[in-house]
Amino acid sequence: MERNLTLIALFAALIAALGLIPAFSLGFGVPITAQTLAIMLCGTVLGAKRGTLAVLLFLLLVAVGLPLLAGGRGGLGVFAGPTAGFLFGWPVAAFVTGLIVERWRSANLTVVAIIASIIGGIIVLYAFGIVGMSIVLDRTLVEATALVTAFIPGDVAKAIVAGILTAALYKARPQSVLSRTDQA
Template sequence: MERNLTHIALFAALIAILGLVPKIDLAGGVPITAQSLGIMLCGTVLGAKRGALAVLLFLALVALGLPLLSGGRGGLGVFTGPSVGYLVGFPLAAFTAGWVVERTTLPLGIAATAGAVIGGIGVLYIFGIPGMALVLGKSLSEAAFLGMAFLPGDLIKSVLAGLITRALAQMRPGSVLSRA
C-alpha cells in the first residue's frame, strides 16, 4: 500500500516536472507540452489503476491552485479554458495506456508504445477535441483540424514512452508495475 502511494505521488510529481519544459502555443490556445508524456508514462509504467490515480492527484493539485500546468497555470480557471477536454481526458488516457500494457503479450516496448498511442493520443483526442470545440465555439471538424497539429509531437512522445518504459524494465526488473 505504502509503495503504491509513493509511486502515485512520484508520477504526479513527474507530470508537474514535465510542465517545466517550455511549452509551444498553437492557434486555439492549447499548448504543446511535455506533460502528456508524463500521462503516457503513468499508464505504461504504473498500470491502469495506479496511473489514473497519479493523474487524478496531479489534477487535484492543479485544481487547488498549484501552478503545475505548463506555463505555471493552475486553479479552477484552467478547467474552463480550451484545454479542459484534454485535462478531463488525462486520467482516462493513463488508464487506457496502462490497460493496454497489462493486457497484451507483446514485448514491453511495443506494448507501451501501443498503449501510449491508444490512450495518450486516441483517448486524449476523444476528450480534447470536443472540449476545444465547445470552449472556442468551433465545429468538431475545425477543432479536429486544430488538434491534429499535436499529432507529430504526440507520436514522438508515444515512442519515447515505449522506449523509457522498456529501459526502466531492463534497468530495474519489477519496477514496471504494469507488467508486475
C-alpha cells in the same frame, strides 16, 4: 500500500516537472507540452489504476491553485478553458494506456507500450480534447479536429519515448514496472 502511494506521488511530480519545460502556445489556446509524455508513462509504468490515481492527484493539485501546468497555469479556471477537454481526458488516457500494457503480455514491451501510448495517450486523449475545444471555442467537431493535427507529430514522438523508457526501466528493474507485475 506505502510503495503505491509513493509511486503515485512520484508520477504526479513527474507530470509537474515536465510542465517546467517551456510550452509552445498555439493560436487557439492549447499549448504543446511535455506533460502528455508523463501521462503516457503513468499508464505504461504504473498500470491502469495507479496511473490514473497519479493523474488525479496532479489534477487535484492544479485545481487547488498550484501553477503546475505548462506555462505556470493552475486553478479551477483551467478546467473551463480550451485545454479543459485534454485535462479531463488525462486520467482516462492513463487508464487506457495502463490497461493495454497490463493485458497485452504476448508482445515485446517496447512495442506494446508504444501502441498503448498511441491508443490511450493520443486517440483517447484527442477525443476528449476535441470535444472540449469544440465546446469552449464554439467550433464544429471537424474544425476542432483540424486544430489538433498540429499535435500529432510530437505526440507520436512522445509515445515512442514512453515505449523506450518503459522497456528500459523494465530491463533494469522489472519490479518497478507495475503494469507488468502481478501487483497490477
